[in-house]
Amino acid sequence: MVETQIIGRNISDKNVLEAMRSVPRHLFVSKKYRSGAYADHPLPIEQNQTISQPYIVAIMTELIQIDSSSKVLEIGTGSGYQAAVLGEISDSVYSIEIIPELADRAAELLDSLNYNTVHVKAGDGYKGWPEIAPFDAIVVTAAAPEIPQPLVDQLKEDGRMVIPVGEGYQELLLIIKKNDEIIKKSIIPVRFVPMTGEILK
Numbered sequence: 001m002v003e004t005q006i007i008g009r010n011i012s013d014k015n016v017l018e019a020m021r022s023v024p025r026h027l028f029v030s031k032k033y034r035s036g037a038y039a040d041h042p043l044p045i046e047q048n049q050t051i052s053q054p055y056i057v058a059i060m061t062e063l064i065q066i067d068s069s070s071k072v073l074e075i076g077t078g079s080g081y082q083a084a085v086l087g088e089i090s091d092s093v094y095s096i097e098i099i100p101e102l103a104d105r106a107a108e109l110l111d112s113l114n115y116n117t118v119h120v121k122a123g124d125g126y127k128g129w130p131e132i133a134p135f136d137a138i139v140v141t142a143a144a145p146e147i148p149q150p151l152v153d154q155l156k157e158d159g160r161m162v163i164p165v166g167e168g169y170q171e172l173l174l175i176i177k178k179n180d181e182i183i184k185k186s187i188i189p190v191r192f193v194p195m196t197g198e199i200l201k
């Protein structure tokens with residue numbers, strides 16, 4: 001998976017490659033889909049949600065340029081796989097999932113695999129995690145119609161956020177906070193499940 005799908009598509013950050021090699025992706029996928037766990041596409045998980053394609057997890061992780069000291073927020077825990085990849089690199093990862101059953105399942109799995117520095121909570125990620133903010137990096141893994149302002153507010157100066165934005169057609173945006181302004185860069189077209197909750201009101 002790493003050689004052909006990740007290095008083969010020009011992901012070169014050593015921490016990201018190491019993390020992608022280390023996390024047992026098959027354990028984050030239900031038994032029914034396990035034989036395809038390392039294939040080059042997303043897979044269904046419970047509650048009509050998805051675990052992202054390995055390449056998308058890798059590029060999102062590379063774009064936020066984290067190291068062990070980075071405080072990272074993920075919105076959309078899903079299976080917990082992206083959180084585990086982040087947890088291989090950073091010593092403080094916070095992840096929010098709006099569907100309580102998924103949050104509980106991911107927290108349990110991450111715990112059983114000793115990802116002790118990954119903290120999962122059930123809730124609406126639109127509001128971020130103000131008690132823990134500010135963050136060096138934020139990864140949003142559900143598509144938002146617009147960039148949630150509370151997440152921008154919770155990003156540190158020079159902080160980086162990756163987020164799929166758009167309805168129907170979505171693009172992956174890299175957002176960098178500089179002097180309280182944001183710089184937006186469009187990376188690639190993507191297809192994520194939609195963000196739900198307050199953003200739709």
Ligand SMILES: C[S@@+](CC[C@H](N)C(=O)[O-])C[C@H]1O[C@@H](n2cnc3c(N)ncnc32)[C@H](O)[C@@H]1O
Pocket residue numbers: 049050051052075076077078079080081082083096097098099102123124125126141142192193194195196197198
């Ligand atoms: C593409 S899946 C996430 C994949 C996940 N990162 C993984 O590695 O398995 C998107 C997830 O975002 C969650 N989600 C949608 N809207 C949300 C919100 N407002 N706050 C938190 N989670 C949300 C969905 O329930 C779903 O589990």
